[in-house]
Amino acid sequence: MDKRVFSGIRATGRLHLGNYFGAVKGMLELQDKYDCIFSVVDLHTITTPFEPKTLQKKIREVVLDYLAAGLDPHKCHLMIQSQVPEHLELAYLLSTVYPVSRLEDLPTYKDKKLQHPDYVNLALLYYPVLMAADILVYKAELVPVGLDQEPHIEIAREIARKFNRMFPDGTKDHVTFPEPQRFITKEEYVPSLLGSGKMSKSVEGSFILLADDQATIKKRLAAAPTDKGFGKDIPQEGGVANLLKMVEIFQGQDKRAKYEQKYLSTGINYRALKEDLANGIYKVLAPIQEKRKYYEAHPALVEGALRDGRDYATKIASQTLMEVKQKMGLLA
Ligand code: TYM
Numbered sequence: 001m002d003k004r005v006f007s008g009i010r011a012t013g014r015l016h017l018g019n020y021f022g023a024v025k026g027m028l029e030l031q032d033k034y035d036c037i038f039s040v041v042d043l044h045t046i047t048t049p050f051e052p053k054t055l056q057k058k059i060r061e062v063v064l065d066y067l068a069a070g071l072d073p074h075k076c077h078l079m080i081q082s083q084v085p086e087h088l089e090l091a092y093l094l095s096t097v098y099p100v101s102r103l104e105d106l107p108t109y110k111d112k113k114l115q116h117p118d119y120v121n122l123a124l125l126y127y128p129v130l131m132a133a134d135i136l137v138y139k140a141e142l143v144p145v146g147l148d149q150e151p152h153i154e155i156a157r158e159i160a161r162k163f164n165r166m167f168p169d170g171t172k173d174h175v176t177f178p179e180p181q182r183f184i185t186k187e188e189y190v191p192s193l194l195g196s197g198k199m200s201k202s203v204e205g206s207f208i209l210l211a212d213d214q215a216t217i218k219k220r221l222a223a224a225p226t227d228k229g230f231g232k233d234i235p236q237e238g239g240v241a242n243l244l245k246m247v248e249i250f251q252g253q254d255k256r257a258k259y260e261q262k263y264l265s266t267g268i269n270y271r272a273l274k275e276d277l278a279n280g281i282y283k284v285l286a287p288i289q290e291k292r293k294y295y296e297a298h299p300a301l302v303e304g305a306l307r308d309g310r311d312y313a314t315k316i317a318s319q320t321l322m323e324v325k326q327k328m329g330l331l332a
Contacts, residue, residue, distance in 0.1 A: 002033075002034050002035040003033075003034045003035065003141050003142060004034065004035045004036075004037070004138050004139060004140045004141060004142075005027075005030045005034045005035065005036040005037070005140055005141070005142045005143070005144065005183070006036075006037050006038070006039070006134060006135050006138050006140035006143060006180075007023060007026070007027055007038055007039070007143055007144045007145055008038065008039035008040065008041035008044070008081060008131075008134055009023060009039075009040060009041065009062055009066075010040075010041050010042075010044050010045045010062075011040050011041075011042050011045045011055060011058040011059040011061070011062050012045060012058065012201050012202075013058055013061055013201060014061050014062075014065055014209045014210065014211050015062065015065040015069070015209065015210050016199055016200075016201060016207035016208060016209050016210065017190055017199060017207065017208050017209075017210070017281075018146065018190040018198060018199035018200065018207065019146075019210075020069060020210055021146075021185060021186075021187035021188075021190050021249065022145065022146025022147065022148075022185060022187065022188055022189065022190060023144055023145050023146055023185075024065075024066070024069045024071070024144075025144075025185045025186070025187070026144025026145070026183045026184070026185040027066075027071060027076070027144050028069065028070050028071065029144075029183075029185075030142060030144055030183060031071060031072060031075040031076040032075060034142065036075070036076035036077065037076070037077045037079060037138055037140070037309070037312070037313055037316075038066060038071060038076055038077070038078055038079075039078075039079050039080065039081050039134065039313075040059050040062045040063055040066075040079075040080050040081065041081045041131075041134065042055065042059055042080055042081050042082045043081050043082050043087070043088070043130060044081070044127060044130065044131065045058070045059075046123070047112075047121065047123045047124045047127055048112060048115075048116055048119060048124070049116060049119050059080060060302075063078060063080075063302060063306065064292055064295050064296060064302070065210055065211070065292070066078060067291065067292070067295045067302065067305075068210065068288045068289065068291045068292035068295060069210065069288055069291075070288075070291070073301075073304075073305035073308065073309070077308065077309040077312045077313060078305050078306055078309040079306065079309035079310050079312075079313045080306060080310070081134065083306075083310045084137075084310060084313045084314050084317050086137055086314070086317035086318055086320070086321050087130065087133050087134050087137055087317065088130070088133070089321055090133040090136065090137045090317075090320065090321055090324060091126070091129050091130040091132070091133035093324055093325070093328060093330075094129055094132055094133055094136070094159050094163065095126065095129045097159060097162045097163055097166055098129060098155075098158070098159055098162070100125070102155070102158075103125050103126070103128060103129070103155075104125065106128065106151055106155075107151065108127075108128075108148070108151060108152065109124065109125060109127070112124055115202065127152075128151075128152045128155040128156075129155075129159070131152050131155075131156065132152075132155055132156035132159045132160075135153075135156050135180050136156060136159070136160055136163075136177045136180070136320070137316070137317045137320050137321070138313070138316050138317065138320070139176075139177060139178055139316075139320060140178075140180055141178045141180055141181065142180065142181055142182075142183045143156075143180050143181070143182055143183060144182075144183040144185065145182055145183075146185075146188050146189060146190075146198075147184075147188040147189045148189075148198060149182065150182055153180060153181070153182045156179075156180050157179040157180060159177075160176075160177035160178065160179050160180070161179060163176060163177060163324075164176055164177055167324075167327040167328055169327060176323060176324065176327060187249055190245075190249070191241075191242040191245055191246075192206035192207075192242065193205060193206055193207065193208070193220060193221065193223070193224040193239075193242065193246075194206050194224065194225065194239070195224070195225045195237075195238045195239035195241075195242055196237070196238065205220070205223055207220075208220050208221075208281060210285055210288055210289070210292075211285075211289060211292070212285065213282075213289075214278060214279070214282045217278045217281050217282055217285075218274070218275065218278040221243075221274040221277060221278050222274060224239055224242070224243060224274070225238070225239035226239050226240055226243065226270040227239070227240055228267075229263070229267040229268045229269065229270060230262075230263055230264070230265070230266070230267035230268070231263060231264075232264070234260050234263055234264070240263075243270075243273065243274070243277070244256055244259060244260070246277055246281070247259060247273070247277055247280075250277060250280040250281050250283075250284060251276070251277065251280040259273060
């Protein structure tokens with residue numbers, strides 16, 4: 001059997017360059033090789049404040065961005081998490097093998113608590129267990145996600161290991177769950193335009209969207225902090241370091257080296273750098289935006305892909321669930 005791959009993105013609106021380079025690029029690479037299921041994880045979306053009225057629209061935005069970026073329904077399966085309730089059922093069963101204290105210690109949980117102090121709910125704590133179930137319900141071995149998700153993948157591995165140990169099936173080599181690994185892309189961490197932290201949807205000014213036009217990209221880059229343009233050492237962190245990183249990603253290592261040379265000698269003209277970088281970014285995004293228009297104009301194609309994805313995913317997920325219930329003694 002082909003190796004199986006699973007990944008998902010929350011429905012918090014349109015995708016940004018961090019999502020693209022950290023997660024979607026990996027999905028694109030793997031859809032050509034393996035049995036892939038890619039999801040919009042709407043049940044994870046509702047762990048932080050959200051608007052019921054716009055949730056369906058936001059789910060659709062992610063699906064369209066997936067397709068626009070090149071996920072091909074002939075090569076992979078696209079599905080909406082809540083349409084396959086086996087994820088939830090498995091999450092409950094797996095939660096019985098995992099300690100609460102480990103979940104409370106998780107940096108992502110602590111960050112979210114700080115970000116939304118009035119919205120600290122049980123599902124937020126449970127988030128990594130549901131994420132483990134998303135992956136394990138398909139017995140996926142590879143998970144294309146960015147660097148920030150590594151602690152969650154580690155929890156999925158711990159849960160798999162513990163379940164396999166607690167509920168062996170008696171045969172020597174067989175285990176229920178493989179231990180999933182993160183599939184690492186070349187750019188597993190895209191920095192914020194603001195000079196500190198990662199590019200993130202929840203930090204205004206930090207991101208560029210896949211859907212941004214040339215003028216918007218220019219505007220966003222124009223607001224990125226810089227310095228006087230020259231110095232004795234190339235900055236390793238902050239606004240300039242992040243701009244140089246973007247140059248490297250979109251315009252290549254040689255161009256970056258040229259700017260570095262300038263920084264150490266005559267100085268960088270940031271206005272020109274940003275202008276040039278904006279053009280470089282738009283060149284990558286323009287074909288994605290073209291493709292998005294195509295799918296926007298053909299909703300039946302999108303619906304069809306989601307239906308097929310749901311059916312395919314349900315078949316696998318229900319088999320896993322039967323096996324798990326059998327091992328736990330829940331089936332007569
Ligand atoms: P979410 O929606 O927060 O993030 C989506 C994906 O984008 C990646 N990412 C980045 N990568 C590099 N640089 C950045 N600046 C950057 N910002 C975001 C994230 O690493 C992520 O891959 N917990 C998941 C959703 C999820 C999931 C799953 C993923 C739920 N169940 C099962 C895989 C498998 C998340 O936070 O997505």
